Each structure stands twice: as structure tokens, then as C-alpha cells.
Amino acid sequence: MRIKEYQKYLLYSVISLTALIRIYHNYNWRIWGSDSGEYLYLTRYLIEEGNMLNENYIGWGRAYPDFQGMQLLTGSLSLLTTIEYHYVLMWFIPFISTLAIPMLFIIGKKVVGFVPALFGAAFYGVTFGVVYANSHPMPGGLAETLGLVFLYSWIKCLESEKIYELNISKRFDYPWGGIMKISFLGLLITHHFTLLLMCIAIIGIIYVEIAAGNKRIIKQSIIGLAIISLVTSGYWLIYADSFSNMLEQSAFDFLPDEISVRFVMTILPIIGLAILWLSRDYLRLPTFSENINHKTLTTRMLVAFSVSFVVILLTLWKGVPGTQIPVGMEAVPYLMVNLAWISMAASPSFVISKKYGWTIWGWLLPILSLATIGAITGSHLLIAYRHAPYLLAPVALIAGIGFQYFIEGFEHTKRTTIAVGFSFLFLGCAIGTYPPPSVMGGFQEGTSQNEFDAILWLSFVEEDSLVVSDHRLSSLTFGLTKTNASWENGAEIITGDTEEAIVAAKSLSTPQAGVKSVTYIVLSEEMQKGVALLQWEPAEELTGEAKTKFTDNNIFPIWFDNGDTSIMRMNSY
Numbered sequence: 001m002r003i004k005e006y007q008k009y010l011l012y013s014v015i016s017l018t019a020l021i022r023i024y025h026n027y028n029w030r031i032w033g034s035d036s037g038e039y040l041y042l043t044r045y046l047i048e049e050g051n052m053l054n055e056n057y058i059g060w061g062r063a064y065p066d067f068q069g070m071q072l073l074t075g076s077l078s079l080l081t082t083i084e085y086h087y088v089l090m091w092f093i094p095f096i097s098t099l100a101i102p103m104l105f106i107i108g109k110k111v112v113g114f115v116p117a118l119f120g121a122a123f124y125g126v127t128f129g130v131v132y133a134n135s136h137p138m139p140g141g142l143a144e145t146l147g148l149v150f151l152y153s154w155i156k157c158l159e160s161e162k163i164y165e166l167n168i169s170k171r172f173d174y175p176w177g178g179i180m181k182i183s184f185l186g187l188l189i190t191h192h193f194t195l196l197l198m199c200i201a202i203i204g205i206i207y208v209e210i211a212a213g214n215k216r217i218i219k220q221s222i223i224g225l226a227i228i229s230l231v232t233s234g235y236w237l238i239y240a241d242s243f244s245n246m247l248e249q250s251a252f253d254f255l256p257d258e259i260s261v262r263f264v265m266t267i268l269p270i271i272g273l274a275i276l277w278l279s280r281d282y283l284r285l286p287t288f289s290e291n292i293n294h295k296t297l298t299t300r301m302l303v304a305f306s307v308s309f310v311v312i313l314l315t316l317w318k319g320v321p322g323t324q325i326p327v328g329m330e331a332v333p334y335l336m337v338n339l340a341w342i343s344m345a346a347s348p349s350f351v352i353s354k355k356y357g358w359t360i361w362g363w364l365l366p367i368l369s370l371a372t373i374g375a376i377t378g379s380h381l382l383i384a385y386r387h388a389p390y391l392l393a394p395v396a397l398i399a400g401i402g403f404q405y406f407i408e409g410f411e412h413t414k415r416t417t418i419a420v421g422f423s424f425l426f427l428g429c430a431i432g433t434y435p436p437p438s439v440m441g442g443f444q445e446g447t448s449q450n451e452f453d454a455i456l457w458l459s460f461v462e463e464d465s466l467v468v469s470d471h472r473l474s475s476l477t478f479g480l481t482k483t484n485a486s487w488e489n490g491a492e493i494i495t496g497d498t499e500e501a502i503v504a505a506k507s508l509s510t511p512q513a514g515v516k517s518v519t520y521i522v523l524s525e526e527m528q529k530g531v532a533l534l535q536w537e538p539a540e541e542l543t544g545e546a547k548t549k550f551t552d553n554n555i556f557p558i559w560f561d562n563g564d565t566s567i568m569r570m571n572s573y
Contacts, residue, residue, distance in 0.1 A: 011105065011118060018125030019098040021433050022135045026090055029446030033136030034472040034532070036089070036447075037479025038064050039071065043085045046075040057242075058513040059478050060471070060487040066240035069190030070139045089137035097134045097141035101125040103148040107155070108397045111359050112351070116400030122426060123341045124396040128334060129388040131433040136445065143191035144389065146183050147198045153180035154202050155359065157224075158209060158217055184228060188235055192243065197390045199228060200366040203272065208362035210276075211283035218280050222273050229269035237262050247381075285358060294409030297347055301402065304346035308339050331439045337428040344402035345395050357401075364394040442530030442539025447476060450564035451524050457560045457567060458483055458520065465519035466508065468493050468570075470531045470539075473522050484513045488533040493518060493570075495531055495540050498549040505570050517570075523550060524565040 078085040108117025374382030474485035492504035505518035530539030560567035
């Protein structure tokens with residue numbers, strides 16, 4: 001179907017608005033993103049030294065040096081353009097993540113049609129579960145776009161039955177094969193979590209295709225997946241030493257100690273491919289009635305909204321699944337506006353009626369299964385809420401189909417009114433893309449200019465000092481000054497009383513620099529509202545006693561104070 005002129009302008013407007021939303025925070029904060037310091041550090045090291053840091057890394061996230069695709073990209077751009085690397089990180093990566101919106105539209109236009117694709121891409125681009133997660137200068141933002149490119153190129157290769165090409169002379173015959181390989185390698189060196197979920201989605205799509213009767217792709221699919229699995233396993237378990245050690249320690253806590261995680265990671269793809277091959281003749285798609293009228297569709301949406309609202313109430317009561325983070329009533333408006341459009345996805349029969357409808361379900365269900373496992377087990381590698389952006393992409397397309405059938409069920413005279421109503425809903429979602437910390441478990445992603453200035457003063461501290469602060473300012477301390485920091489450790493020093501602080505400060509464990517005595521403490525006005533350390537635990541508010549202890553200048557003499565942020569020396573053990 002040829003896109004009309006007004007449709008193009010509508011699409012361009014959506015993309016432009018979502019791009020502005022993703023860089024909006026740069027006008028309000030000096031730095032956005034609680035892990036920004038690590039990425040600043042690694043990028044600067046790459047530029048200054050001419051090679052990637054892979055040893056003697058003392059920052060948080062010990063596997064970060066194993067996946068430096070983002071640093072390679074931003075560092076190269078900085079050198080080529082002479083633009084400071086931190087500006088490239090802060091502005092370019094969120095912009096790159098914006099390209100996921102037109103990429104989702106392209107996938108959606110092929111799979112479900114223009115209107116559902118536009119609706120889905122638009123709301124995907126303004127839902128806070130996506131924007132808040134991928135607007136940081138972080139690998140996940142770059143991987144968001146790379147992942148959708150990888151997925152789309154795989155779908156194109158499935159369609160042409162050219163998933164792989166071993167004949168070197170024909171390597172340029174089919175460009176989507178080359179794009180698939182490039183996007184895969186980009187994901188491989190950039191973000192392991194996105195690669196995992198995209199591969200899981202691709203396996204689901206292959207199952208669906210085979211179940212739909214497309215037997216011709218079986219051999220190519222298995223060989224293609226085998227190559228991807230082999231390369232991924234080799235990179236994860238051989239090259240990425242820190243990452244493989246992390247997997248060994250925490251990936252499968254429920255397994256007996258004598259069973260090697262490396263063995264499990266190696267054997268799982270083989271088992272999966274074997275199951276795919278052995279079940280190829282038995283896979284069948286279920287059948288559903290597609291004769292659903294407008295009233296039934298509307299009822300489904302209302303039921304979906306109601307059920308989801310009950311789930312929200314349970315979340316408000318129990319907290320975010322797989323974490324200890326509570327959710328307050330302040331979150332309700334942000335959740336409700338997004339729930340309103342997500343409820344449009346209660347139309348599976350309409351999805352199935354589309355030519356490629358089952359592709360979406362093959363994409364969605366495997367990721368949903370992993371999220372469920374993460375929620376049940378409390379896995380720190382499969383944290384449930386981290387799956388949200390990846391789930392919302394296929395859900396958005398399903399919701400787009402629901403929207404199309406919903407609006408077409410009304411008379412022409414009423415459709416304009418309905419469309420205007422959804423435009424206001426869209427703007428409501430856009431306004432709520434950056435909820436306050438009170439809605440996000442007390443987590444603050446932004447760093448103010450005053451906090452930034454205070455951190456720079458730490459450039460003058462003694463070598464091998466240990467600075468205690470929350471996760472956000474610990475990251476910047478390390479990234480901007482190369483000083484040891486506490487990250488998730490040191491809660492007793494900040495939130496405890498004087499005695500607890502003195503005892504803990506004598507020997508504090510750092511993520512990778514070992515056990516050290518505390519030298520300095522950084523405390524800002526924002527931190528006093530809540531000290532955030534671990535991403536699966538809520539920020540802890542400072543009690544009166546905890547705040548009062550810092551007034552003792554004998555134990556905590558003030559070294560720097562700009563009215564917002566103080567740096568105190570730990571003076572007594």
C-alpha cells in the first residue's frame with residue numbers, strides 16, 4: 001500500500017516528537033542516567049589509550065568492559081568529529097535509540113499494516129516503560145535499535161529463505177543477509193540482554209513459521225541459529241571473562257555446585273535446536289474464531305483494562321515483581337494512561353487474521369516466559385521489569401490492530417472524535433514519560449549541576465581514596481575522577497547512626513577494588529530524600545538520626561559544600 005502524503009507527515013511528526021522526548025532530559029540535568037559514569041570512564045579510556053580496557057577495571061558492573069560496542073561507536077564519532085566524547089554519549093545515543101520507533105513501524109507495516117504500525121510505533125515511542133529505560137547514554141539504548149534491525153532482517157531472510165549464505169561469491173546478492181550479520185555482531189559486542197531476548201524471539205518466530213506449514217526454512221533456520229549460538233557462546237564464555245564468571249556465580253543458583261554453568265550454557269542451544277528439529281512435523285497453530293463484532297471487541301478491551309487495573313492494585317500492594325521496590329499511589333496516573341492503550345491489545349483473533357499475525361505471538365510469548373521466570377525466581381540476571389521495553393514492542397503492534405478494528409467499528413462521523421481522544425491519550429503518555437523518583441522506587445536518574453561540580457572536586461583527593469555515596473554519584477565519582485567508590489555498598493555509613501557508620505567505614509567492600517577504609521562521603525539534597533543502591537531494592541530515606549550525625553564536624557569534617565552537595569572526610573575510626 002502506498003503511503004499517502006498526510007500519512008508521511010503524521011509519521012514524521014511522531015518520530016520527531018519521540019526524538020525530542022528522548023533528549024528532553026538533557027535540558028534539565030547535567031547528566032542523565034545512574035550508570036553514566038562507567039560509560040564515560042570506558043569511553044575516555046578507549047580514546048586516550050587507543051584500546052579497550054579489559055583488565056584492572058575497578059568500576060561497578062564488572063562485565064561492562066566485555067561489551068563496549070557503544071564505546072567503540074561514540075569514541076570513534078568523537079575522534080572523527082572532534083566533539084567531546086561526553087556530548088556524543090549524552091546526545092547521540094538517545095537519538096540512536098529513537099530510530100527504534102521507525103524501525104518498529106517498518107516491522108509493523110509488514111506484519112500488520114500501516115494503521116496498526118503507526119499507532120503501535122507512536123505509543124511505543126511515548127510509553128514511560130520504554131523511554132525511561134532507553135533514554136540514558138547506555139548500551140541498551142543503542143541495542144534497542146540494533147535489536148529491531150536484527151529482528152526485521154531475520155524476518156526478511158526467512159521470507160527469502162536466505163538465512164545464511166556460505167558461498168562467499170554470493171555474499172552481496174542479498175543485502176538483508178549482510179544487515180542481519182552486522183546487526184547481530186553489533187548486538188554481540190554491545191548488550192548481552194538485548195541479544196538474548198532477540199534470539200529468543202527469533203526462535204519463537206521460527207516455531208510459528210514451521211507450525212504454519214513453512215517447512216522449507218527448517219534446515220536454514222537450524223543452521224543459522226547454530227552459527228549464532230556458536231558465536232555467542234564463544235564470545236560470552238571465552239572472550240568475555242568477567243561476564244562468564246558472573247554467569248558462573250549467579251546465572252543458575254538453583255543448580256548443584258558441581259554442575260558448571262559454562263556446560264549448561266553450551267548444552268542449552270544444542271538441546272533447543274534438537275527439540276526444534278524433532279518437533280518440526282508435530283507443530284500446529286491453534287485455530288480461533290475470527291468473527292468478532294465491534295461490541296465483543298469493546299467488551300474485551302474493557303475486561304482487559306479492568307483485569308490489568310486489578311494487577312496494578314496488586315503491584316501497589318506487593319511491589320514490583322521480582323524486586324523489593326514498593327509502588328505508591330502516585331504511580332496510578334502514569335500506569336493508567338499507558339494501560340488505556342495497552343488494553344487495545346485484547347484482540348488476538350484480529351492479529352491472527354492478518355497475514356503475518358502469528359509472527360507477533362512468536363515474538364512476544366518467549367520474552368514473556370523469561371520475564372515470568374525472572375519474576376518467580378527473583379533472578380538478578382532476568383529482572384522482570386527489565387523485560388518491559390522488549391515486551392511492549394510486540395504488544396504495541398497488537399494494540400495497533402485493536403485500535404484499527406475499534407475505530408472502524410464506528411460511523412465515519414464519530415471516527416474523528418475517537419481519533420482526537422486517542423491523540424490526547426498519546427499526549428498524556430508523552431507528558432508522563434519521566435515519572436518523579438517517588439514513582440520509581442526513589443530512584444533518581446538525573447544529576448544536577450551542583451552535584452556534578454562537587455564530584456569534580458574529588459579529582460583532588462588522595463590516590464586510592466574510597467568515596468561513599470549512592471549508586472548514581474558513585475558512578476560519576478568513578479567516571480569523572482577515577483576514584484574508588486562504594487556503589488551498592490556503604491548503606492550503614494549514610495543511613496545508619498554514628499556508631500554504625502564508624503564501624504562500617506573501617507573496612508568497606510567495593511565491587512571490585514577490594515576492602516578499603518572510607519576516606520570521603522558525598523551527600524546531596526537529592527540523596528537525603530532517598531539513597532538508591534541496588535536496582536532491585538528501593539531507595540532508603542535518611543532518618544533524623546542519620547542526618548544529624550553529619551553535623552559532628554569532629555567525625556565528619558566538611559571538605560567541600562556548595563549549598564546542595566557536601567563532601568565530608570571520614571575522620572575517626
